Amino acid sequence: MISMELEPTLRQSKRLVGVSAIALFVALVPSNERAYADATTDRPNVLFIAVDDLNDWVGCLGGHPQAKTPNIDALAKRGILFEQAHCAAPLCSPSRTAIMTGLRPSNTGIYGNRNWFRDMPQYKDWVTLPQYFRQHGYLAWGGGKLYHKAHGKFSDAGAWDHVYSNRIGAVPPPQRERYKHGLRPKFESNPILARLIDWGPTDHAIEANPDWKTAEGAAQFLQRDHDQPFFLGCGIYLPHLPWYAPKKFFDMHPLEDIELPPYKADDFDDIPAIGKRMGERHIKHIRESGKWQEAVQGCLAADSFADACVGHVLEALEKSSHRDNTIVVLWGDHGYDVGEKKIAKSALWEQTTRTPLIIHVPEKLGGLTKSTPCKRPVNLLDLYPTLIELCGLPANPKIDGRSIAPLVRNPQTEWPYPTLITHSPHWLGTNHAIRSERFHYIHYNDGGEELYDMTQDPHQWHNLADDARFKAAKAKLKKWLPKTNVEHFRGNDATNQGKAGKKRPVVNPKTTRKAPPRKRPNVVMLLADDLGSKDIGCDGGPVKTPTLDKLAAQGVRFTDFHSGAPVCSTARATLLTGRHHLRTGVYTVIQDHIHNMHLRTSEVTIAELLKTNGYDTVHVGKWHLGTPFRGMNKPWIDEHGFDYWFATDLNAAPSHRNPTNFWRNRERVGKLEGYACQLVVDEAITWLDKKRAAEKPFFLNVWFHEPHAPLAAPEEIVKQYGKLNDPAAIYSATIDNTDRAIARLVKKLDQIGSLDNTIIIYTSDHGSYRHERNGNLNGGKGSLMEGGTRTPGIIHWPKGIKGGRIEDTPAGAIDLLPTLCGLVEIDKPDGVHLDGTDLSPLLTGDRADFKRHQPLTWHSPTSQPIAVIRDGKYSLVGSRKMEYPKDQATIEEVMDEMRIILEKKHNRKLTQSEVQHKAWNSEIQTPGWNRLRSRFVMLNTFQEAWIPLIKAGSGGITRFRLYDLSTDPGQQKDIAKRLPEVANRLKKEVMAINASVLKEAPDWKPYKRSGASTTRPGSQPGTTIEKKTRIHRLSTTKRSTFDAFTYLNRIPEKPYSDETAEEFAGRIFGRLANQEGRILLKAPAGMDRLAYNGFKTFLGYEGTASVGNCTACHTPPLFTDGKSHVVRKDGRAKPTPSLRNPGKGRVNLQKALLQKIQAAREKQSGKADTISKYYSAMRLDKKDIPGLIAFLKLLEDMPDDRFRKLILEAKVLDTSEEPDKP
16 A cells, blocks of 8 residues: 555554543543443444535624534534545545545545445455444444445445445425426536436435435434444435425525525635636526525525434444444545535535544543633544554554544643545545634645635635745645555446546547447236135136136246245235345234234335336235335334325225225325226226336336235135135136236236237235135145245246246246346345345346345244244254233133034044134124134234344244155155254254344334324324223223224224215224124124124215215214205204213104104105205115114213223124124
8 A cells, every 4th residue: 555654653542542432532531420431341333424505604604604414513512523524535425435444535536426445456345434444343224315325335344234225315305396486507517516416305205215214224223232333434424415395394494585605706706717617607597596694595505404314323332232332423524515616526625525533432431521612723534543543443544644542531632633635536636624623724736736824714815825924834735745646446347447647548429339228127026815736727726717818928927935924914025125024124914903014125125126117117906015004103104215106005905996095105095996906007097098107117016916815806706616605706707807807917018019028927915715726735825834934936027038948947036026127127225135036047047146145935923833944955943932922722622612613524633733724714704703702813913013023033943844745745754853954954954044034134113103184194103092091092082882893893984184984984994894804803792793784874975785875974082074054955054962871861763763753754755955965975775774873872971981891792793693682
């Protein structure tokens, strides 16, 4: 390495500080005070926060009087604020490279943004700051912009143990809202600035923005305990241009109040030519257009947004167990000029080199009890040696810079060292600035100079370089200039070939031909729900699926394809991310009303990956990865990378026919007519027709609901498979109907000329709940045995892969993300551990290139078995003890009773695993069975409080079985004892992967929910226990049998403020159908079938069996709309009474209901126009009255203790038999 030639005294001082720092510090600290770190134990953590392009426009530095950065300011008050901190280079990559390597730009040759230090042989294996901490026992996680890029080569992802986020910036406004300043043509001479110079508010929630997600990733890390000290990097992209931020941050800085920064029109008259060129001309366009005030507002808003992100991380630290043992460092990579001299960085003046630097050491680590700002000039290059000293690590003699730990201990310490800043754009040579406490000196490559007395001229308006009075001061500063400046490293950049100073060849664009870029293929992902491996025709199943059979015949059909997990949510998380679902935060089936769990936004999905590579992204169909649809504080689907979506949170409800629970782009859709699979394809086709950008590739994620229950299919299809009431026939018909829907989509792709260049993938989320549809494999839905994970697997791409092939290599949905990266030729996400492997060599014919980087494994900590590993023909299955805090004795008693019913029905003995499977999935509908199943489900429901036990590996994997699937596909013969070498090898591998997965799996705190919302979902959760009844998550203050029923089944309590009565009723119907389909409808004493049917009649709207339309006037929870209506012919409008407590009013319910029916008939006959319009929709007769009366009697109030008892003693409501007679 070529070192900068320092004066002898400085070299000696550096060696003294760097090599003997720990000993010196310990000697200087009084014996009754603790040193910053014990050199061997209890080392402090480091929180390393970078904010891009952050200049002195923060409150604590006072660069702009209207800056609002309360979180950064609060940190400055607690820590040491370095008021004269400067970058090593005023450009992103060289500045950050210097910080991370500890080397000056003039020693590395990294001066620009397009050059990467690892491309240089001498720095290929250089130990960077996070790597140095890792070498000394630290866990190093990084996220966001820490190097020049957050992903790809320039992110140095391999330097970290884990990269938790590769997202940056803010979600931009719609295209039509961008560049409204109208100045973009003025900037075309600098295409980068032309693209970046923009500002404006967005309507996106703060949580939707990538920078916030990076902050959230850091916050989640801080909320967890770690078994080793950590170095946590968090890179915030804003206030880097463009200045897009949520509207609230623009509102903090009203445009009419904005103060402009100081500006002098003749400022450049006394500076050298190179300086004038650095002060580029683009700012004049902004000033002259009158848009300067808008630009300043944009920058201030972006600063405030970045401050909020920083605050989110600091708040998490403050609430964590790491608060008193974590050193916090906040830095900007350089400054930024917003009109004083230019609109950019890339210059050597104060505004572009000065940046905030705050170091906070907790008092318990020896930090100062009273903070004092430090006015000594320091450099970001000094962070590497400083942090390793503060943490008690050995000094690194290879790095430049000097430790500023003495200033952290005492900001007033004498400090004779000025700081050096280097800027070397290839067209201006190597230029430097030296900043002392008083002077700012600039020395240009051609010998030009600037000198400013900062105590008298803070705006640098008066160049004193030629003033004889300052000759001695200038000469003293010049001694600090580096004696050697290595050549500008160009690397392999085709646009920067050759060495510095040499001419590059000139290319004539008229004579040079370029090969036309290959158009990337579209991607269509087709996912069935609960489909078995032997359901569709081409897999030997009983269902007619000519479209899928044709895709399989023309593509590649996998015969040993698997889901990522045996239940819905977990399988979908794995498919979208290429990672074991536990790593993504999804432990089991997500139930939004009881789980905080959801797919974390820090995960990189297929959609996000393709979107960043120019794809339009669309999701249609079921989601089941957590949504805010039901009022939970969870991400929207578009926050996972989808530009457009049309979805349900769970299953289509009330069934596949005429569903009412779809949402589109954050808005409820309402009731739809048709079958779910056809409606989903309708939406996809409409998007292709009307929304698709013809020049862009697209990703269509089509997740069907079929054949998941509750089932429904056209009768003419059902008849082809059996009787109309035969569940097996209906099941088959839903698959047939889905195949017909897929046929329409394939036809549309052909019509628009996209079929040949579209990758179509078809699979299922897991195996079927119908054992016979799993090819008689062991297990089914919910099990990690083959029957639970084996699925169809078809990949069709006429233009890219040779079709007509059957592939027997074991593969799965976990491989799809890396496979698409291979087929589409894009980089895999950096810094992310992918568990799947790229299958493209198998698809494109290069089989010799296919090799798994890790075996196929499955991990389901709440299931039995708990873990499975697949290696060729062998499958090793590991089980555990049931160690989670369930009432295991009661579960076994319930299962013994269920076994009696099951064995009587099937007329044979059942294995324990069969009983377990059928306990969840049997179609038995008797009252006795339903009561048992309800208890079984409630006893086994996953609790997020178990997660610490799961992560700790409580109980372990205690029993292993080995199967040879080539001879024993049904997994009946355990051969572990016969092949101990194979069993032990696989055991070791699966245990290692299991430990890795559990280590990365996040911990969710149990969900907290406030009262029912009348606004859109997404509000923050609140309290959990209602004090009077001591009932968990009880939000209502009403006390009746009906309210107990509503609570038990999470029935929506009240309409949203913009929801019609029909929409509200449809939402309730959807919830009831979901509970019925899962045999989970719970009822307190008094809510029998008659009353339940009466409730449904009360809700009924056009299209349902009985239309009461009662919610139009008698709206829950008060059962009145508070308005007046005419209810009798020739009558007057009267206030609508509440239906609660009908007994108190001594109302004759029979008589009142008969009057309502009569009024409806008169209204519908046209004989009573004055009667309320709501009676027009009512379709009731006398047979509906008993049910309505039974329901209305449930609205009588009761004491708290009785209400509590109703909830605690609730039973499953049998919906399969005839209703009870009155």
